Amino acid sequence: MSIGHETTVWPSLDETLRVLTFQGGFNTSVVLVGVTLLGVAAGLVGTFAVLRRRALMSDTLSHATLPGITLAFIAAVMLGASGRSLPVLLAGAALSGILGVLTVQFISRHTRLPEDAAMGAVLSVFFGLGFVLLSYIQTMATGEQGGIGKFIYGQTATMGVTDATVIGIVALGTTLASLLLFKEFRLVCFDPDYATVLGWRISLIDLAMMALVVAVTVVGLRAVGLILVIALVVIPPAAARFWTERLWVMAVVAAFLGGLSGYLGAAASALFPRFPAGGIIVLVAGFFFLLSLLFAPARGVLAAGFRQLRLRRDIASQHLLRGLFEAGEAGGGEAVPAAALRSRVHGPAARLALTRLTWQGLIARRPDGLRLTPKGREEALRITRNHRLWEQFLMAYADLAPSHVDHSADLVEHVLSSDMVQELERQLRARGRLPRHAGPPPSPHPLASGA
Amino acid sequence: MPITLASFLQIDLPAMLAALLATVSCGLLGNFLVLRRQSLMGDAISHAVLPGIVLAFLFWGSRATWPMFFGAACAGVLAAVIIELVRRLGRLDSGTAMGVVFSVFFAGGVVLMEQAAAHAVDLDADCVLYGQLEDILWLAPTDLASLLEPAVWADMPREVTTLALTLAVVSAVVLLFYKELKLTSFDPELATTLGFPAGLFNVLLMVLVAAVAVAAFEAVGSILVIAMFICPAAAARLFTDRLGRQIWLSLGFAVVAALGGYLLAASAPLWAGVPSALAASGMIAVVAGALLGVAVLFAPRYGALARAMRPSELAEARERAAAEPLATNLSNR
Numbered sequence: 001m002s003i004g005h006e007t008t009v010w011p012s013l014d015e016t017l018r019v020l021t022f023q024g025g026f027n028t029s030v031v032l033v034g035v036t037l038l039g040v041a042a043g044l045v046g047t048f049a050v051l052r053r054r055a056l057m058s059d060t061l062s063h064a065t066l067p068g069i070t071l072a073f074i075a076a077v078m079l080g081a082s083g084r085s086l087p088v089l090l091a092g093a094a095l096s097g098i099l100g101v102l103t104v105q106f107i108s109r110h111t112r113l114p115e116d117a118a119m120g121a122v123l124s125v126f127f128g129l130g131f132v133l134l135s136y137i138q139t140m141a142t143g144e145q146g147g148i149g150k151f152i153y154g155q156t157a158t159m160g161v162t163d164a165t166v167i168g169i170v171a172l173g174t175t176l177a178s179l180l181l182f183k184e185f186r187l188v189c190f191d192p193d194y195a196t197v198l199g200w201r202i203s204l205i206d207l208a209m210m211a212l213v214v215a216v217t218v219v220g221l222r223a224v225g226l227i228l229v230i231a232l233v234v235i236p237p238a239a240a241r242f243w244t245e246r247l248w249v250m251a252v253v254a255a256f257l258g259g260l261s262g263y264l265g266a267a268a269s270a271l272f273p274r275f276p277a278g279g280i281i282v283l284v285a286g287f288f289f290l291l292s293l294l295f296a297p298a299r300g301v302l303a304a305g306f307r308q309l310r311l312r313r314d315i316a317s318q319h320l321l322r323g324l325f326e327a328g329e330a331g332g333g334e335a336v337p338a339a340a341l342r343s344r345v346h347g348p349a350a351r352l353a354l355t356r357l358t359w360q361g362l363i364a365r366r367p368d369g370l371r372l373t374p375k376g377r378e379e380a381l382r383i384t385r386n387h388r389l390w391e392q393f394l395m396a397y398a399d400l401a402p403s404h405v406d407h408s409a410d411l412v413e414h415v416l417s418s419d420m421v422q423e424l425e426r427q428l429r430a431r432g433r434l435p436r437h438a439g440p441p442p443s444p445h446p447l448a449s450g451a
Numbered sequence: 452m453p454i455t456l457a458s459f460l461q462i463d464l465p466a467m468l469a470a471l472l473a474t475v476s477c478g479l480l481g482n483f484l485v486l487r488r489q490s491l492m493g494d495a496i497s498h499a500v501l502p503g504i505v506l507a508f509l510f511w512g513s514r515a516t517w518p519m520f521f522g523a524a525c526a527g528v529l530a531a532v533i534i535e536l537v538r539r540l541g542r543l544d545s546g547t548a549m550g551v552v553f554s555v556f557f558a559g560g561v562v563l564m565e566q567a568a569a570h571a572v573d574l575d576a577d578c579v580l581y582g583q584l585e586d587i588l589w590l591a592p593t594d595l596a597s598l599l600e601p602a603v604w605a606d607m608p609r610e611v612t613t614l615a616l617t618l619a620v621v622s623a624v625v626l627l628f629y630k631e632l633k634l635t636s637f638d639p640e641l642a643t644t645l646g647f648p649a650g651l652f653n654v655l656l657m658v659l660v661a662a663v664a665v666a667a668f669e670a671v672g673s674i675l676v677i678a679m680f681i682c683p684a685a686a687a688r689l690f691t692d693r694l695g696r697q698i699w700l701s702l703g704f705a706v707v708a709a710l711g712g713y714l715l716a717a718s719a720p721l722w723a724g725v726p727s728a729l730a731a732s733g734m735i736a737v738v739a740g741a742l743l744g745v746a747v748l749f750a751p752r753y754g755a756l757a758r759a760m761r762p763s764e765l766a767e768a769r770e771r772a773a774a775e776p777l778a779t780n781l782s783n784r
Contacts, residue, residue: 055546056491110755111747113485117685120490121743124678128736131674132716135730136723153561227498228561231554238547275565282558289551293541301540 011271019267028270031156034164034171035223035266035281036259039232041171042220043258044178045212046233047240047251051189052209055238056119057101059230061210062217063123064100065093066130066226069151070137077140086163086222089151093218100126101210154225154278156269163222170219174212175255181208186247223266225278231285232258239289242296257292261285312349313356318383320353321362324372325380326443389424391444402444457593463717465589465608470709470735472614473667476621477679478705480660482698485684486636491546492531492657493680495553497664497673499530501560509563520613520665527661530556582672584713584731587611610670617666621659628652633694671732678736679705686746689753708739 015024022029049058072092076085100122107118134148150158178185187195188205195202213233220229240253265281272280297303354370357363362376372380395402477493484490503526504519511518530552538548591606592598625632631652635642639649660680667676687700712735719729748755 050547053544053546055544055550059494059550106755107747110758111689111750112753113685113688113747114488114490116488117485117490117681120494120677120681121685121740123494124674125682125736125740125743127674128678128733128740131730131733132737135733136725139725139727228554228558230550231558234547234550235554238541238543238551241543242541276561279558279561282554283562286551286555286558289555293537299542 016267016271019270024270027161030161030164030168031159031270032263032266034159034168035156035262035277037168037171037175037262038216038220038223039236039258039260039262039281040255041174041178041258042216042229042232042262043236043240043254043256044175044251045209045216046237046258047247047254048178048185048189048209049213049233050237050241051247052206054210054213055230055234056116057104057210058213058217058233060104060119060123061097061101061214062221062226062229064126065097065218065221066127066152067133068092068094068096068099068130069148069221070130070133071096073137073148074133074140086166090166090218090221093151093221094214096126097214097218101214150225151221152225152227153276154221154223154228154281156223156266156277158273159222167219167223170215174215177208178212181205182248182251185209189247223262223277224281225276228278228282231278231282232262235282235285235289236261239285239292242292242299244298257285257288261288309349309352312347313352316347316350316353317357320350320357321372321376321380322384322387324363324370325377325384328372386421388443389421393424393427395444406445456595460592460594460598461589462585463713464592465587465611466584466731467710467713469587469608469611469614469670470584470713470731471706472611472618473663473671473676474679474683474705474709474735474739475702476614476618476663477667477676478683478701479618479621479625479698480656480663481680481682481684482687482694482701483632483636483656484660484680485688486694487653487656489656490681490685491549493660493664494677495534495549496527496530496657496661497668497676498553499556500524500527500661500665500668500673501557502526502563503529503560505560505563519669523665523668524661526556527665528658531657531661582668582670582675582732584671585728587670613666614670617663621663624655624659628655632656671735675732675736678739679708682736682739682743683708686743689746689750704739704742708735708742712736712738 011019018024019028019032022032046058049055069089069092072089075092076082076088081088103122104115104118107113107121108115137148184195184200184205187198187200188202188209192202195205216233217229220232224232236258237250237254239257240250243253244250261281261284264284265277268280268284269275269277292300294301295303354363357376358365361373362379364371364373364376391406481490481493484493500523503522503524505522506526507518507522510522534545534548534552537543537552538545541548543551587608587610589606589608589611591603597603631642631647634645634647635649635652642649642652664673664676667679671679683701683704684697686704687697690700691697713731715738716729716731716734719725720727723729746754749757751757
């Protein structure tokens with residue numbers, strides 16, 4: 001990669017809009033469409049590769065294409081043809097990429113070496129061989145060596161209409177093929193054993209999947225470069241994983257994020273021709289990954305933290321209500337000083353619970369402490385009843401001692417469904433262990449003092 | 452170019468020394484990486500150091516060793532930490548987490564490089580990927596007698612001294628914690644039960660890997676670093692079951708690959724008919740790969756050929772059963 005020494009020139013807003021709306025000239029528009037399609041195809045194919053845990057296989061594969069590209073170049077020049085013919089170079093890339101994958105499979109199947117060692121060895125040795133051949137090409141008397149560098153870092157700015165068309169067609173074909181094989185891929189990703197039982201040839205389906213990854217990787221080289229093309233296959237699906245638990249939604253989101261990354265990256269590369277397109281496309285995709293990791297509602301980090309806090313708050317609410325109810329039961333008066341409840345409720349979740357219960361009108365704050373409102377009493381009665389029912393059940397059927405049952409009941413009662421409560425009531429009533437009145441059964445253990 | 456003693460001492464000797472020190476350091480640590488199934492961590496870290504190098508360069512404005520070493524080490528350790536974070540927080544498998552993190556780091560490095568280029572200095576991704584083995588020059592010695600003068604040794608290229616220092620530190624740490632590294636590599640659960648902090652030794656290993664990757668990349672490039680982390684150790688693993696023997700074997704393979712690869716590349720004008728030498732770092736990786744290939748096919752017990760020739764254990768048991776009379780067979784039960 002040769003780098004000039006001029007400073008970056010910022011494009012005008014007008015020019016930026018023109019490129020983004022496909023008005024930046026025919027060539028730029030075709031490249032934009034081609035790279036966007038590539039992103040869509042890579043996201044889709046990558047979804048299966050990531051779920052099948054083949055993420056780094058595509059990295060191995062892309063590094064392993066270098067000797068193929070260089071050999072194809074040498075062969076083309078020696079035969080008197082142009083070393084710049086994209087189909088010839090891509091054919092060489094595909095052949096050596098496949099050879100690399102087969103070598104990994106051979107090593108991990110026929111020796112004791114683990115697959116990751118096989119992948120690392122193939123990746124680096126193939127790339128090393130490619131580099132040796134590259135240094136051989138530098139000594140050849142032809143003026144076309146510069147073209148090879150574009151395969152290592154990727155450059156969309158110099159892509160012609162033919163390049164973009166080849167990329168677009170292969171991307172479209174790959175997309176269609178992965179949609180056709182959707183059902184097979186899904187089963188192999190989630191339940192390969194079941195697929196075997198159904199009589200499917202898993203190795204054949206895996207091979208089809210790898211072939212699609214090879215196709216995407218090889219046409220991606222020209223745009224993104226062979227070191228970073230793995231990012232197109234891995235990052236959008238990994239980001240999409242945070243948004244959903246359903247495969248087809250994940251595939252759609254991955255295809256969308258991949259396409260968007262390709263589109264924005266190619267547009268940026270058209271505006272800043274000296275920046276390597278691969279780097280920009282990957283950074284855009286990485287930005288989407290970070291957003292998804294943090295903010296996605298289904299599996300994102302913030303959403304998970306929020307859900308956990310809400311669960312803790314609900315548990316603290318129930319403890320608080322029951323504590324107030326039991327304090328009243330023990331005859332300690334209606335209002336309970338907040339300090340008396342501290343053993344039962346503390347921490348941020350408890351404060352959150354207290355605020356919420358007050359806001360909902362279940363608890364009233366008085367100068368002398370906390371007390372249940374009539375509405376709160378009703379709710380507290382229900383919760384206490386459930387708790388005691390569950391204690392009864394554990395003592396009757398799980399042989400827990402009365403002194404231990406409170407804690408055990410605490411662990412599970414918050415996740416009891418109302419169906420389960422009704423079933424418990426039915427069983428306990430049948431055994432005569434349920435009081436006839438609507439209140440809670442008496443506590444089997446002494447209540448904590450003061451609460 | 453005719454080879455004279457002076458040109459050998461000034462051009463070939465420092466390059467060979469750098470290659471040798473780098474491959475031996477990598478090969479030593481590679482033994483533990485291969486055993487722990489963390490071979491690709493070397494790959495991920497050596498790609499991820501790029502933004503650290505560029506940032507250090509932008510910050511200090513020179514290609515001095517220590518700032519770049521510091522930046523690269525920070526980026527490498529940071530990448531290892533983020534990979535672990537993404538894996539746990541995102542509940543992704545480690546391959547995916549590695550792929551996401553190292554490609555984003557490398558992409559950041561490539562784009563930052565454009566900023567560095569604006570500062571009119573030659574720093575590019577090529578030197579990270581392929582290294583500049585051929586550019587390591589030791590101008591001080593002119594003949595064999597000059598090798599005896601301390602002043603000549605003081606002028607040793609900094610790549611070589613950095614690598615020598617790294618190798619010394621890595622060997623010392625491995626010797627000091629050999630038992631712990633061995634135990635945590637083979638059986639992390641047992642190690643934890645016995646009171647060895649397996650997680651801590653994992654971090655220690657990652658820091659060593661980052662240090663070696665950083666020290667070696669400038670001389671030999673990150674691709675060769677990956678090849679030397681994996682190939683010698685993997686080849687040695689096919690020859691023996693004992694860790695001590697495996698380590699010595701892997702060091703032997705590393706030496707053969709470094710010297711053989713360099714000589715093959717340097718002597719290319721003689722055998723390939725090209726006007727100048729071929730890329731040495733690539734050739735070293737190829738020789739290491741060839742050694743691994745030989746081991747994979749022909750290793751006496753664990754090679755593919757030996758496995759194919761050997762009847763399966765089930766068939767052996769059947770043969771034994773058929774040869775023995777039924778009565779003894781039953782009484783043996």
